[in-house]
Amino acid sequence: MINPLKSIEETSYTLHHPAIPPSINGMTLTQISDIHMGRWVKPHHIKELCTHVNQLEPDLVLLTGDYVGYNKQDIARCADALSSLKPTSFAVLGNHDYWADAELAQAMFEPTPITLLTNEMVVHSHNETEINIIGVDDHVTGHANVAQAFQDHDPSQRFGLTLNHVPSIAPECAAAGGHLILSGHTHNFQFNIPRLTNRLAQSFGVKYYAGPYKIKESILYINRGLGSASWPWRIRAMPELTHITLQHGHHPILEFNQASLFGVGSR
Ligand SMILES: [Fe+2]
Ligand SMILES: [Fe+2]
Numbered sequence: 001m002i003n004p005l006k007s008i009e010e011t012s013y014t015l016h017h018p019a020i021p022p023s024i025n026g027m028t029l030t031q032i033s034d035i036h037m038g039r040w041v042k043p044h045h046i047k048e049l050c051t052h053v054n055q056l057e058p059d060l061v062l063l064t065g066d067y068v069g070y071n072k073q074d075i076a077r078c079a080d081a082l083s084s085l086k087p088t089s090f091a092v093l094g095n096h097d098y099w100a101d102a103e104l105a106q107a108m109f110e111p112t113p114i115t116l117l118t119n120e121m122v123v124h125s126h127n128e129t130e131i132n133i134i135g136v137d138d139h140v141t142g143h144a145n146v147a148q149a150f151q152d153h154d155p156s157q158r159f160g161l162t163l164n165h166v167p168s169i170a171p172e173c174a175a176a177g178g179h180l181i182l183s184g185h186t187h188n189f190q191f192n193i194p195r196l197t198n199r200l201a202q203s204f205g206v207k208y209y210a211g212p213y214k215i216k217e218s219i220l221y222i223n224r225g226l227g228s229a230s231w232p233w234r235i236r237a238m239p240e241l242t243h244i245t246l247q248h249g250h251h252p253i254l255e256f257n258q259a260s261l262f263g264v265g266s267r
Helices: 043-056 073-082 095-107 167-175 196-203
Strands: 008-017 028-032 060-064 088-092 120-126 129-136 160-164 180-183 211-215 218-222 240-248 253-262
Touching: 008 218, 028 043, 043 073, 043 240, 060 160, 060 180, 073 095, 088 129, 088 160, 129 167, 160 167, 167 180, 167 211, 167 218, 218 253
Parallel strands: 008 240, 028 060, 060 088, 129 160, 160 180, 180 218
Antiparallel strands: 008 253, 028 240, 120 129, 211 218
16 A cells, blocks of 8 residues: 655744734644545544644644545545644635535534634634634635635734635735735645756646745745645655744745654554
8 A cells, every 4th residue: 555644744934924923923833735535645644643743732733625535435534533633723625625525525624623714714812912814715616715705804903824725826815915825735746856847837827836935925835735636656745744933023934944754654
């Protein structure tokens, strides 16, 4: 059996941004994306991953879509595995969740402690300081409504943390006041050959496909995801777990701290 999660790259960054209030300096976020539970990613892999994340005790866990491949039976299996997450967690759906079963995907998070955001915003308090967490629904299947998701967000008043599966609409999220936008979906094409991957992206008209980008005064971060729906192989585009620490700063910069490897499951 192929286990794509026997080697995961754990990347760590610090986000410096003027919209981050100094009172939440040091707040930690962990992003999990594109699990694609199914043929290669199994519930025991995700339970082990959740144990690892629980031990790190981030302040928030943010899940950016594509929990399954094409099989609706995997929706409940993924929700069950993720329900062991202990930190406060928020999620959005991806295109595969809609393709597998739209209704089940919507209902998937109800019995879990994870809050699903579908074109909506919640106010989250940390150190008695409020930030807005905005969840944009999936763009590929036509469910994204950026205006609705951001309608109650005033970027001059609160830091806007945005979850948005498909990064191609990140400029809209940035224009609406998303200071940090977390995306997935692209998997870095699951292959990263310098120049060739870039040329391929250009030929498909894909502007944003992996890692950090600055869009005006906003930072977009695209996690490469954990699993995959169609094939398990990756070339220099390892599965990724991302950690971001928030820090007030005069200019928006996502500073790279370190990368390390860990794995889940012996099979
Ligand atoms: Fe995906
Ligand atoms: Fe996707």
